[in-house]
Every structure is written in C-alpha cells, then in structure tokens.
Amino acid sequence: MQPIVSLNNVVKEYRLGNVSVPALRGVSLEVYPRDFLSIAGPSGSGKTTLLNLIGCVDTATSGAVQVEGQDTMNLSDRELTNLRLNTLGFIFQSFNLVSVLSVFQNVEFPLLLQRKLSRRDRRDRVITLLEQVGLASHVNHRPNELSGGQRQRVAVARALVTQPRIVLADEPTANLDSVTGNNIIDLMKSLNEKSGTTFIFSTHDAKVMSHANAVIQLADGKIVDKNGPAEASLKQVAEVR
Amino acid sequence: MGGHFLVLVRLALRNLFATKLNIIIGVIILVGTMLVVVGGALLDSMDASMSKSIIGSAAGHIQVYSAKSKEELALYGQMGGEPDLNAIPDFSKVKSALETLPNVKTVVPMGISGALVTSGNTIDVALERMRALIRQKQRHGASAELEGQIHSQKDYLRQILRVLQSDTKKRELIVTERAIEPENVAALQQASSEEFWRNFDRDPLNSLEFLENRIAPQASDADLFYLRYVGTDLEDFQKSFDRMKIVDGQIIPPGRRGFLFAKYFYENQLKLKTAQRLDKIKKRYIELGKTIAANPEPKQWIKENQAQTKEIILQLDRIKTDQAIERLQRALGSSETDLDALLRHLFDINDANFNQRYQTFYEQIAPLLELYRIRVGDILTIKAFTRTGYVESVNVPVYGTFQFKGMEDASLAGNLNLMDLVSFRDLYGYLTSEKAEEIKKLKQVAGAESIDRADAEEQLFGTGRTVVAEATPGLIDDNQAFTGGARALRREELIRRVYSKEEMDNGVALSAAVILKDPKKLQQTIRDIQALSEKEHLDLKPISWQTAAGLIGQFVQLAKYALYVAVFIIFIVALVIINNAMMMAAMQRVHEIGTMRAIGAQRTFVLGLVLTEIIVLGLAFGTGGALIGTGIVRWLNRVGIPAPNDWFYFFFSGPRLHPWLTPGNLIAALLIVLGISSISTLYPAFVATRVAPVRAMQTEE
Numbered sequence: 001m002q003p004i005v006s007l008n009n010v011v012k013e014y015r016l017g018n019v020s021v022p023a024l025r026g027v028s029l030e031v032y033p034r035d036f037l038s039i040a041g042p043s044g045s046g047k048t049t050l051l052n053l054i055g056c057v058d059t060a061t062s063g064a065v066q067v068e069g070q071d072t073m074n075l076s077d078r079e080l081t082n083l084r085l086n087t088l089g090f091i092f093q094s095f096n097l098v099s100v101l102s103v104f105q106n107v108e109f110p111l112l113l114q115r116k117l118s119r120r121d122r123r124d125r126v127i128t129l130l131e132q133v134g135l136a137s138h139v140n141h142r143p144n145e146l147s148g149g150q151r152q153r154v155a156v157a158r159a160l161v162t163q164p165r166i167v168l169a170d171e172p173t174a175n176l177d178s179v180t181g182n183n184i185i186d187l188m189k190s191l192n193e194k195s196g197t198t199f200i201f202s203t204h205d206a207k208v209m210s211h212a213n214a215v216i217q218l219a220d221g222k223i224v225d226k227n228g229p230a231e232a233s234l235k236q237v238a239e240v241r
Numbered sequence: 242m243g244g245h246f247l248v249l250v251r252l253a254l255r256n257l258f259a260t261k262l263n264i265i266i267g268v269i270i271l272v273g274t275m276l277v278v279v280g281g282a283l284l285d286s287m288d289a290s291m292s293k294s295i296i297g298s299a300a301g302h303i304q305v306y307s308a309k310s311k312e313e314l315a316l317y318g319q320m321g322g323e324p325d326l327n328a329i330p331d332f333s334k335v336k337s338a339l340e341t342l343p344n345v346k347t348v349v350p351m352g353i354s355g356a357l358v359t360s361g362n363t364i365d366v367a368l369e370r371m372r373a374l375i376r377q378k379q380r381h382g383a384s385a386e387l388e389g390q391i392h393s394q395k396d397y398l399r400q401i402l403r404v405l406q407s408d409t410k411k412r413e414l415i416v417t418e419r420a421i422e423p424e425n426v427a428a429l430q431q432a433s434s435e436e437f438w439r440n441f442d443r444d445p446l447n448s449l450e451f452l453e454n455r456i457a458p459q460a461s462d463a464d465l466f467y468l469r470y471v472g473t474d475l476e477d478f479q480k481s482f483d484r485m486k487i488v489d490g491q492i493i494p495p496g497r498r499g500f501l502f503a504k505y506f507y508e509n510q511l512k513l514k515t516a517q518r519l520d521k522i523k524k525r526y527i528e529l530g531k532t533i534a535a536n537p538e539p540k541q542w543i544k545e546n547q548a549q550t551k552e553i554i555l556q557l558d559r560i561k562t563d564q565a566i567e568r569l570q571r572a573l574g575s576s577e578t579d580l581d582a583l584l585r586h587l588f589d590i591n592d593a594n595f596n597q598r599y600q601t602f603y604e605q606i607a608p609l610l611e612l613y614r615i616r617v618g619d620i621l622t623i624k625a626f627t628r629t630g631y632v633e634s635v636n637v638p639v640y641g642t643f644q645f646k647g648m649e650d651a652s653l654a655g656n657l658n659l660m661d662l663v664s665f666r667d668l669y670g671y672l673t674s675e676k677a678e679e680i681k682k683l684k685q686v687a688g689a690e691s692i693d694r695a696d697a698e699e700q701l702f703g704t705g706r707t708v709v710a711e712a713t714p715g716l717i718d719d720n721q722a723f724t725g726g727a728r729a730l731r732r733e734e735l736i737r738r739v740y741s742k743e744e745m746d747n748g749v750a751l752s753a754a755v756i757l758k759d760p761k762k763l764q765q766t767i768r769d770i771q772a773l774s775e776k777e778h779l780d781l782k783p784i785s786w787q788t789a790a791g792l793i794g795q796f797v798q799l800a801k802y803a804l805y806v807a808v809f810i811i812f813i814v815a816l817v818i819i820n821n822a823m824m825m826a827a828m829q830r831v832h833e834i835g836t837m838r839a840i841g842a843q844r845t846f847v848l849g850l851v852l853t854e855i856i857v858l859g860l861a862f863g864t865g866g867a868l869i870g871t872g873i874v875r876w877l878n879r880v881g882i883p884a885p886n887d888w889f890y891f892f893f894s895g896p897r898l899h900p901w902l903t904p905g906n907l908i909a910a911l912l913i914v915l916g917i918s919s920i921s922t923l924y925p926a927f928v929a930t931r932v933a934p935v936r937a938m939q940t941e942e
Contacts, residue, residue: 048938057839057934078843084934085841096836096937100255105248112248113841158840170938 002069003030004166004198005054010063012049012221023049025221026063031200033165036192038212039202045218047202048170054200055088055168056080068165085113089159091169091188091201095151097143097158103130104139107157114162129157133187149180156187160197169201173208185211249849253857262826266855267862269815270914274863277910278870279877280808282902284801290894292786295794297484297894298645298654299471300786301349301754302763305335305770308782314752315791316353317653318469323354324791326751328628328671329781333746338777339755344766346758349481350750352472352665353657356625359465363555364457367398368449375445395438397558398452402433404554405459407581428455466510468623470500470658472665474745481756482645490617490641496739498661500621500637504644505655505887511614515552515588516607518542519599522590532592543590550584553610561609568605617641620736627670635664638736651890653793662745671749755783793891812913816921819855823925827851827932834929835936844930851926852919859918863911870910874902 012024024046031037031054039047052058053065056072065072068087072080084090097106107126111117117125130136133153143151152172159167169188173181185208192199201208209215217225257263296302299316306314307327315324329335336348371394378387406429431437432452441448471478475493479485489507493499502511509517522539526532533539557565562580569583570576577583587606590598615621617639624634637660648654757766767783774781787794827834834847842850881897884890892898 052935052938055839057938081838081841081843081934084839090839090937092836092937096832098252098833098836100252100259105251109248109837110840112245113846115245162841 001032003066004033004035004068005029005031005200006064006066007050007053008064008066010053010060010065012046012053012058013061022221024053024060027218027221027223029216029223031166031198033198034192034196035198035200036189036211036213037198037200038209038215039200039218040204040209040215041202041218042204046221047204047218049221050218051168051170051200051202054166055090056084085110086162087165089162089164089167089197091152091155091159091167091172093171093174095143095148095155095175097151097154099143101142102139103135103141103143103146103154106143106154107161110158110162125161126157129161130154132191133157147180148176149183152176152180152184153187156184156191160191160195163195164197166198166200169199171202171204173203173205178205178207181205181208245846245849249846249853250857252850253854256854257858257861260826260829262822262829263858266819266822266918267858269818270859270862270918271866271869273811273815273917274866274910274914275870275873276811277808277913278867278902278906279873280804281906281910282870282874282900283877283882283898284804285903285906286898286900287892288801290898291892294645294648294651294654294891294894295790296760296786297482298648298651299351299353299482299657299754300789301481302757302760302786303755303767303770303783304351304752304786304789305329305339305348305755305774305781305783306752308774308780310782313791314782314784314789316789317657317791317793318355328352328669328749328751329753330749332748332750332753333743335750335753335779335781336746338773338779339753339770342766342769342773344757344759344762344769346756347477347481349477349754349756350474350662350746351754352662352669352749352751353469354472354625354665354668354751355467355469356623356668357465358468358621358623364398364401364452367394367401368453368457370394371398372446372449375449393558393560395441399433399438400557400559400562401555402429402456404551405429405456406433408551425455425459429459432456468658469656470623470660470665472660472662472669474662475499475501475659478659481754484646484648485643486646488642488644490639493640493659493661494739496741496745498635498637498664498736498738498740499640500623500661500664501640501659502615502642503655503658504642505650505652506658507613507642509652509655513552513610513612513614515546515549516602516612518546519602522595523599527592527595533590533595534592543588546588546590547585550581550588553584553606554580556610565606565609569601572601572605615639623664623668625668627668629670631670633668633670635667636736637661637664647895648890650884650887650896651894652887653891655887661740662748662750663740666748669749669751752789812917816917819918819921820924823851823855823922824928827925827929830929831932831936832939834932835934835939838932838934839937847930847932848926851922851929855918855922856915859915860911863914863918866914867907867910871902871907874900 007027007029010024010027011022013020013022015021027046027050029050039050041047049058053060053072054067056065056067056075059065059073067083070083072083075083090096098109101109104126107129108122111122111125127136127139130139133156135150135153135157138146138150143154146154152175155172159169167188172184172188176184188199188201189211191197201212203209215225215227216223217227257267295316304314304316307329309327310325312324312326314326332350336350339345339348371391374387374391374394378391409426409429428451432455437448476495479492487501488504490501493501508520512520522533522542526536526539533543554562557580566578566580566583569580569587573583573586575583575586577586584606587598587601619639620636621639622634622636624632627633643659645651645654755766755770757763763785767785770781770783773779774783787798834850837847837850838844878899878901881899882893883897884893884895889898890896
C-alpha cells in the first residue's frame with residue numbers, strides 16, 4: 001500500500017534573529033490511508049511543526065514532504081492552498097471558527113471556497129455532518145453561543161465537509177475538559193472508521209493517545225519511538241503514573 | 242465566482258458592525274459623503290446661478306471682440322480700469338455673418354466704458370439758478386414776478402451761507418485753528434455781511450462770481466462718481482436679456498439717444514445719503530429681525546445722519562424750511578424752532594421708534610427734497626476721454642432705471658448702466674457720418690481751408706498769406722453760427738433725433754454678445770465662430786461668458802479650486818485614517834485570515850474579502866451620508882442661504898441661494914467616496930494577503 005503522507009529526513013529550522021532554532025532534526029515518517037495516528041511528545045518537541053509541514057501550511061528547510069504523492073517543496077502557494085482545500089482538513093486547538101458566521105455557515109465555508117457543489121448539495125452535506133456531530137439543532141447559532149465541546153464539533157464538521165483524505169488535528173482536546181475531550185476523540189475515531197479518513201493528531205494526553213492505532217513519540221525534534229497503539233498507551237500511562 | 246462572492250458579501254455584511262474600527266471608518270465615510278454631496282450641490286448650484294447672472298445681465302453666451310485687441314475683454318472691468326480693446330469697425334458685417342451660424346439666435350452690439358461724472362453741489366445749483374434769473378432780468382427787464390423770484394433765491398443763498406457758517410463754527414470746536422483756512426473764513430464772513438447783500442443788486446454778476454469762486458468750493462457735497470455704461474442697441478438688448486425690467490420711467494424709445502441707470506447704482510450712488518442710510522437700516526437690520534441696539538453699524542449710520550443734516554438743510558429755501566419745521570414740530574410733538582435741532586431729533590432713532598421716524602422722513606421731509614441727484618427726465622452730461630485722448634462729451638436724457646430680475650441687489654450687475662449705441666460711439670471718438678457732416682459745415686461757416694504741410698509756413702506767416710484773417714471782437718451768436726444742417730445737430734435736436742436700425746448697426750462696436758439657441762453647444766459654437774472669422778477675415782475673437790467675466794469669472798473659478806483643494810485635503814486625511822484603521826483591523830484578524838488560508842482560501846480571496854468589506858461599508862455608510870446630505874440640501878433649498886453681501890447676490894443670482902441636487906452629484910459623491918475608501922484599503926488588503934496560513938496554528942491569545 002502506498003503511504004498517503006511520507007516525510008524523508010525532514011529538517012525545519014526557525015530563525016530568531018541571527019540564531020537558527022531547530023524544530024525538527026531529520027524526521028522520516030510514513031502515514032497510510034485509514035491511519036488514526038497520534039503524534040506525542042512534550043511541549044517544544046516539534047509536534048505542531050510536524051503537523052504544519054504535513055498540513056502544507058509551512059515548508060521544510062530541507063528534506064522531502066509528500067502528501068498524496070505530491071512533493072510539497074515544489075508546489076506554488078496556489079497549489080499548496082488547493083491541496084489544503086481539497087485533500088486536507090484541519091482541526092485547531094482553539095477551534096478557529098469564524099465568529100461572525102453561524103454554525104451552518106462555518107461548516108459551509110470550505111465548500112464555498114471549493115465552488116464544486118450546488119447550494120442544495122452544500123446544504124445536504126452540511127446538515128448531514130452536523131447531524132453526525134450532534135449539532136443539527138444548532139445550525140443558526142453563533143460560535144460564541146456554543147460551549148467549547150460544541151465548537152470543536154463544529155470544527156470537526158468543517159474539517160470533514162470537503163471529504164478530505166487526511167484530517168490534521170493540533171491538540172484538539174487541549175482546551176476541553178477530559179470528558180468532552182474524550183467525546184471529540186470518540187467522534188473522530190468513529191468518523192475514521194466509518195469514512196476511512198486518515199487522522200493525524202497531536203496530543204500530550206495519554207488517554208487521548210490510547211485511541212490511536214499508531215503513536216509517534218517526538219523529543220527535541222526527533223522521533224524517538226514508533227509504536228502500535230497498545231504499547232504506546234501502556235507506556236504513556238506508565239510514564240504518567 | 243458565485244460561491245466566493247456570496248461568502249464575501251456575507252462576511253462583509255456580518256462584519257459591518259462587528260468592530261469599533263468599522264464604525265469609525267463608517268462614520269468617516271458617512272461624513273465624507275455628506276460633505277461631498279452638500280459641497281457638490283452648493284458649488285454646482287452657485288456655478289449655475291452665477292452663470293445665469295453673467296449670461297443674463299450682460300455677457301450673453303459668447304462675447305466676440307476684435308482679435309487685434311491688446312488686452313482681453315473683461316465685462317466687469319479689470320485691475321486698472323477698462324481693457325484696451327480694438328473696435329469692431331463694421332458691426333453690421335459681423336452681425337450678418339454670425340447670424341448665418343445655425344446655433345446663433347441674436348448678436349447684440351456692445352461697448353463698455355466709463356466716465357467720471359460730477360453732479361454740482363447745492364450752492365452751484367442755487368447760484369446757477371440765480372444767474373439765470375438775473376440774465377432774464379437783464380434781457381427782458383424787471384417784472385414783479387421776477388423780482389419776487391430773485392428775492393426768494395437771495396434768501397435761499399443767505400440761508401445756505403448761514404448753514405455754512407454754523408458748520409465752520411462746529412468745525413472750530415474739533416479741529417485746531419490752523420486747519421481752517423483764514424481766507425475761507427473771511428470770505429464766508431464777507432458773503433454773510435449785510436453790506437455784501439446791499440451791494441448785490443448793484444453788481445449781481447460780480448457778486449455771483451465771488452460766491453462761485455470763494456464760497457461754492459467750501460460746500461463739500463459735490464460728488465464725483467464713476468459711471469460705467471454699456472453702449473448697446475437697447476431694443477435688441479432688452480429682447481436678448483429678458484430679465485431686464487424697467488423700474489422707474491420708461492425704456493428708451495427705439496432709435497433715440499438715452500440713458501438708463503441701473504437701479505442699484507441709482508439707489509446707492511445718486512440717492513440722498515441720509516435716505517440711503519435709513520434704507521440700509523431698514524433692509525439689513527429691521528427687516529431681518531436684527532436690532533439697532535445690538536449692532537454698531539446702524540448706530541454709526543444714525544450718528545452720521547444726525548451729524549450730516551446739512552445735506553438736507555442746504556436743499557431747502559426759506560419757504561421749504563418753514564414747511565419742514567412745521568411738519569417736524571407736528572410729527573415729533575416738539576416746539577423747537579431750529580430745523581437742524583428738529584432733524585437731529587428726527588434722526589435720533591432706536592428700535593422702538595424706527596418705523597415711525599422712517600415714515601415721517603419719507604412722508605413729511607422727502608417731498609420737500611430732491612431725493613436723487615439726477616432725476617428721470619434730466620439731461621445727463623457725460624464727458625469721457627476718447628480712445629485718441631481728447632475729451633468728448635454728450636448729453637443724454639435719462640429715461641429711467643432698470644434692474645435684472647432676481648439680481649436687484651447684486652452690486653456687480655447693478656453698477657452697469659445702459660446707454661444708446663450712438664452716444665457711446667460719440668464718446669468713444671468714432672467719426673459717424675453725421676459728425677463728418679457737422680465738421681464740414683463748421684469748416685464752411687468758419688471759412689477753414691486745408692493747407693498743405695509743405696507750404697504751411699508760407700501760407701500762415703509769409704507775405705502773401707491768405708488764410709489768416711483779422712480777428713474782430715464781437716458777440717458770438719450761436720443761432721447765426723450754426724445754420725442749416727449744423728444747427729440741426731445741436732443739443733436739443735440730437736436728443737430728439739431718431740436713428741434708424743441701419744445707422745445703429747453700421748458703425749463700431751467694441752464687442753458683441755452672442756445669444757445661442759442651444760447653450761449646451763457653446764464650445765462648438767465658439768469653434769464655429771472662429772472658423773467663420775478666419776474664412777471671412779472678420780478678425781474676431783470669440784470667448785465664453787466665463788472668460789468674458791474676467792476677474793469675476795476667475796474669482797469664482799478660484800473659489801471653486803479652493804474648495805476642491807479643501808475637499809482634497811479632507812480626503813487625504815480620510816485616506817490616512819481609513820488606511821490606518823483598516824490596517825489595525827487586518828492585524829486584529831490575522832488569526833481569522835490565517836485560518837481561512839489554512840482551510841484553503843487563496844490570497845485573492847483574502848484580497849476580495851478586505852475590499853468587499855470596505856465597499857460594503859462604503860455603500861452602507863456612503864448611502865447613509867448621501868441621504869443625510871440630500872436632506873440637508875433639500876432643507877437648504879427650502880430655506881435658502883442668504884447672500885452675506887451684495888457681491889454674493891450676483892453669485893447667488895438673487896438674495897438667497899436655493900441649492901439643488903442632481904443625480905450626478907449623488908453618483909459622483911458615492912463614486913468618490915468608494916474610490917477613496919478602496920484606494921486607502923489597498924495596502925491593508927495587500928498586507929492581509931501576506932498573512933501566512935501557519936498563523937492559524939498559533940494559539941489565539
């Protein structure tokens with residue numbers, strides 16, 4: 001099976017004035033369709049940087065990042081944007097909903113950017129997804145009228161509305177209480193199983209990690225461990241205790 | 242594009258009131274649009290009104306004048322007097338040529354010039370009358386009636402002398418002795434003495450000469466005024482400038498010589514000053530609901546009226562003085578017997594008694610006076626320098642006064658008087674055929690001969706001289722000197738003569754007003770006239786009414802530019818403010834824009850987002866501003882903006898400007914405001930497109 005995402009010896013350095021700060025120091029990784037992959041590690045280990053590179057919102061200093069077989073290093077801004085629009089979905093730590101738009105309009109937004117579906121089809125797609133995330137009764141609410149969990153569900157629906165092959169989630173539960181966080185992970189897991197969408201999410205919560213079918217451990221910009229889900233969760237749980 | 246546009250507009254509408262910044266920008270746009278709408282309407286209305294004034298009062302749509310002129314035509318004068326124009330030698334040729342053009346309705350000949358005219362002072366007038374009476378007595382012998390008239394006139398002269406003497410005494414109180422000429426005082430004393438008047442009958446002409454030379458100059462009420470006039474074909478003029486209305490008297494009969502005073506000039510230059518001041522208080526204060534008590538200007542006028550009662554007293558002989566005293570005693574309930582004191586009492590005016598005193602003046606005193614220095618029906622003598630520099634004078638009867646409807650108080654239009662074209666040509670120094678005839682006759686009568694320059698010396702001073710006759714002293718009898726044709730051309734005859742249309746048209750004009758059928762084709766017609774002039778060698782220079790208005794046209798243009806500059810500066814400031822505000826707004830939304838970019842929005846989408854927002858903002862608040870502006874203009878149209886002074890009467894084409902709004906004003910205002918808003922948002926929009934998608938990942942603070 002072909003990997004849907006592959007990273008080969010990827011290095012990412014940030015420049016702070018004259019000093020270059022390494023964020024990733026030679027990361028190689030392959031992600032396969034239907035994976036529910038967790039990227040774990042302490043703060044500053046490079047989790048977000050790795051997600052940014054896979055999500056095509058940032059480019060590597062060296063090495064190769066391939067998403068759906070395309071080398072992102074060679075793509076223009078316009079092509080990268082199209083890739084993000086059509087192939088990737090994003091769930092953010094702080095939800096990042098457009099505050100002036102309603103729940104329905106937030107979810108519809110990527111479809112409007114795509115300009116592929118008719119008004120009717122867009123509506124069907126959005127309503128179906130909102131039903132799946134359990135917010136069918138909140139279509140006309142504004143984000144500020146929703147709880148944190150509800151907002152993140154809207155974000156999940158928005159990430160999935162274009163039927164992307166990969167959904168990236170950066171600490172999706174960090175701003176939520178544990179029960180709500182678990183619900184979100186359950187939701188993501190069920191969508192992963194139902195639609196076969198690949199999920200890559202970063203977290204430092206061991207409980208969240210335990211849902212993953214693979215866990216990448218990062219430390220100081222390097223992968224220190226690749227595990228199957230069972231070992232990972234056991235190990236994390238042990239570390240936490 | 243449909244989906245994009247939908248979401249852009251949706252976002253823009255939702256964002257409209259989302260932040261305080263947008264409200265600030267909105268208010269700037271609202272006020273800006275309002276200013277542009279109101280300012281534009283005011284400027285356009287004023288422009289239209291002023292063009293109406295200029296076109297309707299003298300200029301017509303186009304003025305043509307000789308292309309050989311050294312200076313440019315300036316209908317309302319220029320710095321340093323009238324412009325130096327070459328004449329159009331044969332007006333009829335120009336008229337018939339121009340009237341072949343399809344858009345030309347009429348061509349009216351014109352010449353603008355001016356002259357200083359003196360109106361003799363009161364003493365001069367009284368002395369002149371006395372001299373006439375004495376001549377009559379010398380010629381036809383004394384009669385009881387004549388003696389009575391001479392006696393009464395003598396009384397009047399002595400009355401004037403008394404006024405002058407008391408005036409000198411008053412003056413002695415306020416100025417040092419040295420400022421008063423001792424000879425003047427002595428002359429006045431001599432003229433007032435009983436002895437002088439006892440001797441008067443013995444040598445009346447010498448006595449009169451003494452009074453004329455030594456006393457008359459001491460009366461300071463003689464006036465020198467500058468008279469500007471248009472010499473024109475009055476019949477055509479009245480037809481072409483149909484806002485012209487006769488106020489007093491009548492229109493000059495066709496083909497006659499005559500003069501019409503502009504009513505404004507007549508009221509402001511020729512009316513008794515005391516009456517003028519009363520009129521001004523009434524018009525500028527009482528009628529406008531302002532009080533005398535609260536304003537220094539009317540108080541000053543009242544003081545002047547009280548101090549300058551001489552102007553009235555000098556006009557009254559003994560009989561009229563007694564009448565005036567009696568009337569004033571009755572009206573004021575006073576037992577005072579001195580006219581000066583009574584008049585000062587009459588002019589002691591305040592808000593409570595104004596109407597009553599005004600009425601008393603006009604009903605009781607004015608009928609005893611000459612209210613105007615020149616009356617309708619008088620013969621006006623105008624002396625002017627001709628183009629070649631000698632002095633020419635004409636006598637023209639004053640037929641009446643006129644004004645342009647709606648411009649009654651416009652000083653610019655109101656200082657231009659009207660004269661017949663023939664008199665104008667005389668003053669201009671143009672040799673008309675009748676003048677040539679007159680000179681010929683004069684030469685015949687005087688026995689003048691033409692002498693060749695070469696043998697002039699021999700003819701004049703040589704031994705065989707023939708041309709110089711011995712002079713014999715004797716009386717010159719006008720009746721004998723002018724016989725036949727020459728005599729017929731003397732004053733009375735000239736005034737009575739009727740000139741044919743051909744005589745009017747054949748001859749010089751300084752310029753001509755061209756009235757168009759379709760004023761919108763003005764520029765095209767100017768080009769047509771130019772082409773025609775070149776083709777037929779007419780040597781004409783056609784200019785628009787605006788150019789012809791000279792300084793005035795330029796002044797209004799300047800005012801317009803000044804306003805444009807002010808509006809421009811306001812816009813620059815608005816531009817900077819909007820730019821800054823939009824910049825801040827973009828910075829505030831970095832996270833949101835980053836998120837959109839991460840989700841898949843292209844840079845062009847972000848650009849469209851910011852621009853759509855400003856356009857929606859501009860449309861929403863701009864429409865609001867335009868509506869408020871429309872309301873203001875409507876209100877101004879209803880109440881009218883009062884002209885602050887007589888100059889503005891001309892710009893406003895009436896006492897009030899009632900500005901109106903055209904759809905063009907509104908569209909222009911909205912376009913300008915949208916343009917400014919969009920331009921000021923370009924940079925913030927560009928900055929917004931540079932927001933990296935990775936900014937979405939950074940946790941919102």
